[in-house]
Each structure stands twice: as structure tokens, then as C-alpha cells.
Ligand SMILES: NC(=O)C1=CN([C@@H]2O[C@H](COP(=O)(O)OP(=O)(O)OC[C@H]3O[C@@H](n4cnc5c(N)ncnc54)[C@H](OP(=O)(O)O)[C@@H]3O)[C@@H](O)[C@H]2O)C=CC1
């Protein structure tokens with residue numbers, strides 16, 4: 296039996312679901328000859344570690360208790376009486392230090408968190424220096440096989456010319472719901488409660504979350520670019536940003552101020568038989584993300600709900616792109632993608 300020690304950073308929607316998946320897949324993993332030994336779990340305030348991370352693990356009853364405590368909105372501190380793959384399911388840029396140390400110690404890293412991969416180029420280089428030891432499939436398209444497919448194309452020497460994609464579950468859901476006449480403010484809140492948005496939905500509405508995904512893909516294609524070189528369209532004005540307005544005020548009053556503008560844009564597009572989609576284009580040295588008016592019956596225009604779609608053009612996929620489409624957000628599917636990443640590096644464990 297292979298033992299894979301795991302430390303989980305971040306135990307919110309995705310992290311909690313991941314723990315539940317790990318516990319419920321015990322018999323499946325046993326058949327595969329693998330055991331995921333969760334030796335540590337952290338939230339923003341505490342780190343729970345098994346008493347000896349080399350020989351012990353947090354047992355399943357305790358992992359279920361961790362999920363229950365986090366579902367109830369409490370801090371892991373409440374369980375602190377109770378010690379490798381380092382799994383980052385936080386949405387924080389502050390995990391970079393721990394991840395760097397993990398790299399130095401030769402640990403494996405699995406990320407749902409996009410921020411470490413979109414930090415400065417030097418930090419990125421260090422993180423991905425050992426490609427066999429890092430997986431980050433869920434950072435783009437949640438559980439969809441986006442990174443794996445791109446890696447296969449690239450490793451076969453097939454140059455990727457262009458990627459056109461809708462990469463935000465939140466913005467996909469929001470745009471297709473407002474088409475049906477629902478107010479923008481309402482559907483953004485719905486997307487948050489469905490687990491599609493980032494902890495602060497302004498990360499989605501500013502285009503920043505899509506830009507991070509676009510940057511991860513651009514860097515995967517070998518481009519030495521940073522976030523500030525991307526063209527990004529925000530759906531709200533600067534004065535509603537996190538530095539100027541609290542999240543509570545944005546959700547309760549700021550969002551309402553955006554309803555009319557979005558409705559007008561949706562109606563204007565509809566007059567020409569078009570719909571609005573938040574699109575990412577990576578072509579040559581250009582990487583940009585923003586709202587586009589697209590024909591209703593185009594592949595991107597037909598996209599519904601939180602689904603993502605990517606069309607990849609290369610020498611082999613020239614006229615007809617390789618298309619990847621499916622659920623692109625949600626705690627469950629994201630956690631499943633993270634779990635698959637952990638299993639994907641099982642060959643590195645005895
Ligand atoms: N939901 C989705 O559809 C998808 C999400 N992702 C990514 O998954 C990640 C997690 O999302 P989600 O679960 O929804 O977010 P949540 O806000 O629900 O959870 C984030 C967790 O991270 C913890 N945390 C915050 N800062 C730190 C830190 N410095 N060290 C350790 N833990 C920390 C929080 O602690 P506390 O509980 O104390 O606040 C919380 O437990 C995000 O990066 C997101 O972009 C990726 C693809 C799809």
C-alpha cells in the first residue's frame with residue numbers, strides 16, 4: 296500500500312469537500328493500493344497536525360469533525376486540542392512562503408489556489424521547477440482536464456497558436472441568468488451561495504480571477520508575462536473596489552447600482568441576436584479578458600450556467616480546435632479535481 300501524506304492549507308468550501316471525498320473514497324483508494332494520510336489541516340488561524348507527521352495521521356472521525364466545524368463557520372482553533380503533499384485550497388497569496396519551503400524540502404504541491412502561480416515570475420519559476428512534483432489542474436476550469444491536455448499537446452511538440460475560452464463559472468452563470476431577465480445583483484449573490492465565486496465575488500467581477508487563469512495558461516505556454524501586462528475588463532467601477540468599499544456594503548448596496556448598466560448591455564446585444572460572454576483570448580504575445588458580444592448560436596454564445604469552454608488551436612488542431620467543455624466551478628467538482636491531482640503523483644510515493 297502506498298502512503299501519501301497530505302497537508303491541506305485552507306478548509307473552506309473546496310477544502311471541506313476535499314476532506315469528505317478523501318474519507319468517502321477510502322475503499323476505492325484501498326483497491327488502487329493507495330492511502331491518503333492527512334497529516335495536517337489549516338485555516339487562516341490554526342494548523343492542526345498529527346502528533347507525528349511521519350508515522351501518524353488525522354483519523355477519519357477527526358476529518359469529519361473538521362468538515363463539520365468549518366461548515367458551521369467556526370475556526371479550526373476550536374479543535375486545536377486534538378500533525379507529503381502540500382495542498383493549497385486557500386484563496387490567499389500568503390501561502391507562498393509555506394509553498395516555497397515545501398518545494399525546498401522536496402515536497403509535492405497541489406494547488407486549487409491560483410495566487411501562488413500568478414505571483415512574480417521568480418516565485419512561479421521556483422514553484423514549477425520540479426514539474427513531476429506539482430499539479431494545479433483545478434486552478435483553470437475546476438475539474439476539467441485543461442492543464443493536462445495542454446501539457447500533452449506541448450510535450451508532443453505541437454505548438455499552440457491560440458486559446459479562446461470562457462473560464463469563469465461565476466461570470467458564465469451570471470451572464471446566462473441575466474439574459475433571462477434576472478437582476479445582476481441577485482444572480483451574483485446566487486452564484487456566491489452556489490459556491491462558484493471567489494470568497495470576495497469582486498475577484499470574479501473585476502475579471503481578476505479569469506486573468507489569473509489566463510496568466511496560468513500563458514505561462515504554461517512558455518510566455519514570461521505578469522498580471523499587469525494583461526488587458527482586463529472590470530464589471531464594476533474602481534470606487535466599489537475592496538480598498539474603497541467593504542464586502543458587506545458591496546453585496547448589500549453596491550451591486551444594485553450595477554443592475555441597470557448590465558441590463559442595458561444585455562438588451563443592446565440582444566437587438567443584434569447576440570449575447571454577452573466574458574471571454575479570454577491568448578494569441579501570440581496578446582492575453583486579454585473581457586466582455587464580448589457573441590452570436591447566440593456560436594459555441595461560446597451557447598454556453599450555459601457555470602460551464603467553461605476552451606477552444607485550443609495548434610498545428611494538429613488547426614481548422615477544428617480541440618474543445619474542452621463542462622462544469623467549470625463549484626466546490627464538489629473542484630475538490631474532485633484536486634483529489635485526482637493528488638492521485639496523479641502517487642508514483643512518487645513508496
Ligand atoms: N469554488 C470553485 O469553484 C473553485 C475554487 N477554486 C479555488 O479554490 C480556492 C478555495 O476556494 P473556496 O474553498 O471557495 O474558498 P473559501 O473562502 O471557502 O475557503 C478558503 C479557506 O482558506 C483559508 N485560508 C485563508 N488564508 C489562509 C492562509 N494564509 N493559510 C491557510 N488557509 C487560509 C480560509 O480560512 P478561514 O476558514 O479561517 O477563513 C478558508 O478555510 C480558491 O483559491 C479558489 O480560487 C478553484 C477552482 C474552482
Ligand SMILES: N[C@@H](CC=O)C(=O)O
Nearest residue numbers: 463464465491492493
Ligand atoms: N470563482 C471561480 C471559481 C473557479 O476558479 C469561477 O467562478 O470560475
